[in-house]
Amino acid sequence: MRRLAGRVPSWSRRWRWRAAGWVAAAALVLAGGAGVLLATIAPSAAQMTEPYTVRYTTGDDLTLSPLEIYEGERLTFTVTVPDASLVAEGTFFVYFNPDEGTATGGGTDFMTCVPTDTSCSGTGNFVQYMDAAASTTEYTFDIMAVADGVSESDETIDIRLGYVDDGGYDVWANNPDADDPAYSVMIKDGQRPPTATDGVTISESSLALTELHDTDSEATYTVKLNTDPGADVTVTVASGDATAVEADTGNDAGTLTFTHGDSGNWATAQTVTVRALNDGDVVGEQDVAITHTATAASGPYSGITVDSVEVDVTDAGHGVIVVAPTTMPVPVGGSGVYLLRLKSDPGGTVRIAATSSMTAHATVTGDESSATFNDTDDDEDNNWDDYLHIAVDGVAAGSSVISNAVTTAGTTSTSYTTTTSIPSVSVSVKTPSLSIAPASVSADAFANNGTVELTINGENISFRLVGAKGIYLEGDQYGRGGGSGDPNEDDDSADKVDIANQVSLSGAPDGLTIDTAKIVGKPASGGGLVARRPASLVLAYSGPAVTADDQVTVVVGRRALRGVSGIDANNRTARLYGADLSASFTITAATLPVASFAQAAYSAGEASGSDSVDLTVSLSEAAPAGGLTLNLVLTGTATGFADYLTVPSHSWSTANSRGTTTVTVPANATSATITVAVVDDSVEDPDETIVVTLAPGEGYLTGATGDTTVTIADDETTTVTTPSVQFASSTYSGGEPSASRSVSVGVSLSEAAPTGGLTVGYTVAGTATSASDYTALSGSVSVAAAATSATITVSVLDDMIDEDAETVILTLSDGTGYTVGTTSTTTVSVSDDDTASLVVVESGSSTSVPEDGSSTDSFTVKLATQPAHSVTVAVTAAAGARIDGPDGSMAYTASEDLTFTTSNWNTAQTVNVQGQNDSIDNAGDSRSATITLNPSSTDTKYNALADQTVTATVTDDDTASLVVVESGSSTSVPE
Numbered sequence: 001m002r003r004l005a006g007r008v009p010s011w012s013r014r015w016r017w018r019a020a021g022w023v024a025a026a027a028l029v030l031a032g033g034a035g036v037l038l039a040t041i042a043p044s045a046a047q048m049t050e051p052y053t054v055r056y057t058t059g060d061d062l063t064l065s066p067l068e069i070y071e072g073e074r075l076t077f078t079v080t081v082p083d084a085s086l087v088a089e090g091t092f093f094v095y096f097n098p099d100e101g102t103a104t105g106g107g108t109d110f111m112t113c114v115p116t117d118t119s120c121s122g123t124g125n126f127v128q129y130m131d132a133a134a135s136t137t138e139y140t141f142d143i144m145a146v147a148d149g150v151s152e153s154d155e156t157i158d159i160r161l162g163y164v165d166d167g168g169y170d171v172w173a174n175n176p177d178a179d180d181p182a183y184s185v186m187i188k189d190g191q192r193p194p195t196a197t198d199g200v201t202i203s204e205s206s207l208a209l210t211e212l213h214d215t216d217s218e219a220t221y222t223v224k225l226n227t228d229p230g231a232d233v234t235v236t237v238a239s240g241d242a243t244a245v246e247a248d249t250g251n252d253a254g255t256l257t258f259t260h261g262d263s264g265n266w267a268t269a270q271t272v273t274v275r276a277l278n279d280g281d282v283v284g285e286q287d288v289a290i291t292h293t294a295t296a297a298s299g300p301y302s303g304i305t306v307d308s309v310e311v312d313v314t315d316a317g318h319g320v321i322v323v324a325p326t327t328m329p330v331p332v333g334g335s336g337v338y339l340l341r342l343k344s345d346p347g348g349t350v351r352i353a354a355t356s357s358m359t360a361h362a363t364v365t366g367d368e369s370s371a372t373f374n375d376t377d378d379d380e381d382n383n384w385d386d387y388l389h390i391a392v393d394g395v396a397a398g399s400s401v402i403s404n405a406v407t408t409a410g411t412t413s414t415s416y417t418t419t420t421s422i423p424s425v426s427v428s429v430k431t432p433s434l435s436i437a438p439a440s441v442s443a444d445a446f447a448n449n450g451t452v453e454l455t456i457n458g459e460n461i462s463f464r465l466v467g468a469k470g471i472y473l474e475g476d477q478y479g480r481g482g483g484s485g486d487p488n489e490d491d492d493s494a495d496k497v498d499i500a501n502q503v504s505l506s507g508a509p510d511g512l513t514i515d516t517a518k519i520v521g522k523p524a525s526g527g528g529l530v531a532r533r534p535a536s537l538v539l540a541y542s543g544p545a546v547t548a549d550d551q552v553t554v555v556v557g558r559r560a561l562r563g564v565s566g567i568d569a570n571n572r573t574a575r576l577y578g579a580d581l582s583a584s585f586t587i588t589a590a591t592l593p594v595a596s597f598a599q600a601a602y603s604a605g606e607a608s609g610s611d612s613v614d615l616t617v618s619l620s621e622a623a624p625a626g627g628l629t630l631n632l633v634l635t636g637t638a639t640g641f642a643d644y645l646t647v648p649s650h651s652w653s654t655a656n657s658r659g660t661t662t663v664t665v666p667a668n669a670t671s672a673t674i675t676v677a678v679v680d681d682s683v684e685d686p687d688e689t690i691v692v693t694l695a696p697g698e699g700y701l702t703g704a705t706g707d708t709t710v711t712i713a714d715d716e717t718t719t720v721t722t723p724s725v726q727f728a729s730s731t732y733s734g735g736e737p738s739a740s741r742s743v744s745v746g747v748s749l750s751e752a753a754p755t756g757g758l759t760v761g762y763t764v765a766g767t768a769t770s771a772s773d774y775t776a777l778s779g780s781v782s783v784a785a786a787a788t789s790a791t792i793t794v795s796v797l798d799d800m801i802d803e804d805a806e807t808v809i810l811t812l813s814d815g816t817g818y819t820v821g822t823t824s825t826t827t828v829s830v831s832d833d834d835t836a837s838l839v840v841v842e843s844g845s846s847t848s849v850p851e852d853g854s855s856t857d858s859f860t861v862k863l864a865t866q867p868a869h870s871v872t873v874a875v876t877a878a879a880g881a882r883i884d885g886p887d888g889s890m891a892y893t894a895s896e897d898l899t900f901t902t903s904n905w906n907t908a909q910t911v912n913v914q915g916q917n918d919s920i921d922n923a924g925d926s927r928s929a930t931i932t933l934n935p936s937s938t939d940t941k942y943n944a945l946a947d948q949t950v951t952a953t954v955t956d957d958d959t960a961s962l963v964v965v966e967s968g969s970s971t972s973v974p975e
Contacts, residue, residue: 110145346415352422353407373388513542596618601711603710634660643678744791765809
């Protein structure tokens with residue numbers, strides 16, 4: 001600690017006991033302000049804890065954030081003591097920025113002074129002493145942050161209270177060695193930012209655009225909110241004239257959405273793109289306002305006023321735009337395409353023709369040598385504001401200038417004439433080629449299942465994205481993409497960049513294959529051939545090591561190449577190149593050791609003396625220091641551990657039926673041995689095999705004899721008895737009733753079925769029809785291993801046809817692994833449960849009609865079963881009744897025919913009945929009329945049916961009486 005002059009008077013010991021009422025407070029005052037209180041810190045009361053040490057107890061007040069003061073601002077710090085007599089000058093003091101602060105006093109970062117020094121112009125002092133002569137309990141000191149104009153980090157000032165002890169040393173009242181902190185003031189760099197107010201900030205107030213200009217036809221501005229809106233805000237952006245100026249917010253609704261809260265985007269500027277649209281008019285300049293309307297569910301931004309952006313649009317005027325690079329490269333055998341567009345509505349037809357200055361190098365011929373723009377009432381033919389293309393074909397390497405001119409023939413416009421100036425296009429015709437990098441690859445690169453990636457680069461040619469916009473997939477025709485569709489856009493989806501089916505290898509060693517071939521990278525920018533994407537070619541190799549250099553030719557099919565250049569950003573055209581191209585690279589001979597088996601085949605057996613065999617693996621050169629470990633894979637029909645063991649020992653995967661092991665060739669040696677020991681079991685097996693394959697690994701390649709086969713001969717024999725197969729019964733019964741629809745036909749074996757089971761074949765015949773009368777049968781039945789029987793299930797199908805009993809006849813067929821026994825045929829009888837009949841239903845269970853025909857009754861008729869052929873039911877009414885059929889014609893007659901087919905047989909048909917007046921007073925006031933139903937059909941079941949009848953009761957309306965009629969309504973005679 002710094003030693004101070006003077007001694008502590010005798011009252012200091014007494015003061016220890018009376019200092020319990022200390023309170024300190026700090027208030028922030030803005031520079032130039034008048035005591036504006038921004039923050040206050042009020043620690044809890046101090047207490048004496050030991051001689052010459054005062055420590056502030058930490059309380060809630062001390063957990064406040066540090067006071068902040070910006071450069072040029074002033075802080076007033078007040079210390080209050082309960083008794084002025086306790087203070088003596090030179091004894092009690094305030095010390096600024098002890099060891100822990102980062103700010104520098106003395107006028108560098110801050111100054112200290114008394115409040116009466118309004119400018120705080122002195123250099124300040126680190127120590128401010130309390131003036132005992134003032135006889136006051138409050139002492140104030142100011143801190144002034146210096147506005148130094150230097151960009152720096154925020155800094156801190158620590159403030160401590162202290163006094164001088166008996167030895168002349170200062171002691172902190174808030175002890176720096178204790179846990180409680182000093183007062184802390186942070187000096188924030190720069191000026192205090194102004195308080196934000198609600199509002200929407202538009203980055204631009206005006207924009208100037210020119211129609212059809214390369215760069216000046218489009219501009220942007222940004223929109224953001226000044227404060228957190230408290231609720232989501234939608235800003236709707238609208239153009240005052242959408243035909244002249246487009247305001248693009250990135251969505252069809254033309255809106256910008258700002259979300260609120262700490263995680264909201266309200267403070268993030270959002271971009272609006274403004275475009276001058278070519279409306280075809282020639283009007284000079286036009287002013288269009290872009291307006292903004294803010295809406296919100298609540299809060300200050302609902303309906304807040306937002307500034308507009310004024311757009312000054314300069315008209316394109318008359319003229320022709322040529323879209324092409326300054327010098328357009330065209331491949332020999334390919335094409336270059338540039339685009340033409342009119343700046344204004346021509347008011348008629350304009351035909352522009354192209355001419356090549358050097359036809360030996362480049363030509364323009366056919367329909368694509370001219371472009372015709374039309375202004376018509378027909379929208380289909382009205383294309384004056386489209387981009388139309390001119391195609392230039394590359395003939396031979398060299399250059400040519402393509403001139404464009406309005407022709408008299410085909411032009412009716414008065415705004416565009418033969419004197420209209422149109423820019424020309426310079427063409428450089430170049431020979432296309434492919435190259436491969438790297439030019440050579442070592443065979444060692446394919447070691448350990450390695451792959452090699454090559455890059456195919458096109459010179460004066462480019463690769464094309466498969467199925468990309470604007471490209472026809474077949475033939476050599478140009479395809480125009482609509483709108484902004486770009487065939488060379490950054491679309492790296494697998495289905496567009498994969499060109500493997502267009503790449504092939506020639507002269508490649510056996511085993512060299514194409515793993516992947518795809519277009520990579522980004523399109524080239526600027527003029528020249530577009531989409532200069534290289535192609536990545538990944539090769540894999542599974543053959544023996546290459547022992548001599550091999551030159552491999554990579555052929556790229558024409559469908560993966562684009563022979564077209566000079567395409568505009570708004571409309572896309574493209575054409576396939578006219579021929580395949582190729583490039584070569586070299587696979588250099590391997591330098592790593594080549595591992596091979598000494599033999600391609602070995603033999604072993606379960607019998608003693610042949611139950612083990614040694615397999616030798618050889619290297620083309622000595623193994624390196626430390627030896628060389630080779631990986632081996634074990635497959636084949638034999639099972640590891642159950643049928644054989646190996647030295648070195650192997651692991652075995654039952655799920656994959658394969659094992660693995662390794663063998664190490666010692667340092668400087670050229671071979672190693674694997675021993676296969678055959679396990680002698682008691683099971684008769686067919687001869688089995690062990691296939692041992694050299695797998696990829698580090699530090700070696702695989703030679704021509706990369707695998708070897710060990711054949712294991714079995715030493716067990718077993719006498720096998722061939723089972724005899726027959727049906728358990730020669731007859732079975734089933735039928736359409738539910739209880740008998742499933743018939744289990746038993747198949748019996750004289751011996752248990754062998755390992756692996758047995759398949760027994762049979763044929764199906766009989767009068768029943770498969771899939772109509774019973775479920776179709778497979779023609780074979782499987783007998784499980786060790787089983788002596790099996791079941792064939794005949795499932796009868798329930799139909800609605802009246803038919804005779806039918807049969808399903810099964811006959812066992814000869815087959816492998818069995819003989820056919822005595823009962824080789826069985827018959828399943830299938831009974832029917834359907835009866836042909838007419839179903840007649842009378843309404844109200846009876847038929848009754850009045851004689852006078854004032855009302856009718858009815859009955860319905862349908863068939864009980866499905867007929868094999870159509871059935872006609874002749875309906876005849878006896879005297880006293882008349883009938884009308886289902887046609888509803890209400891023409892009542894004595895007879896009607898009802899026809900039932902194989903489709904409508906179960907659909908009820910209605911017969912209406914009407915009474916017939918006989919003018920007879922019948923006994924009992926009613927009489928009966930019989931209606932006869934007579935079915936006839938080529939279906940024998942229905943043709944044989946007896947007639948059915950319906951009896952209609954006819955109510956009488958006649959009464960027996962004399963009818964006397966007087967002439968003239970009376971009878972009168974003279975005397």
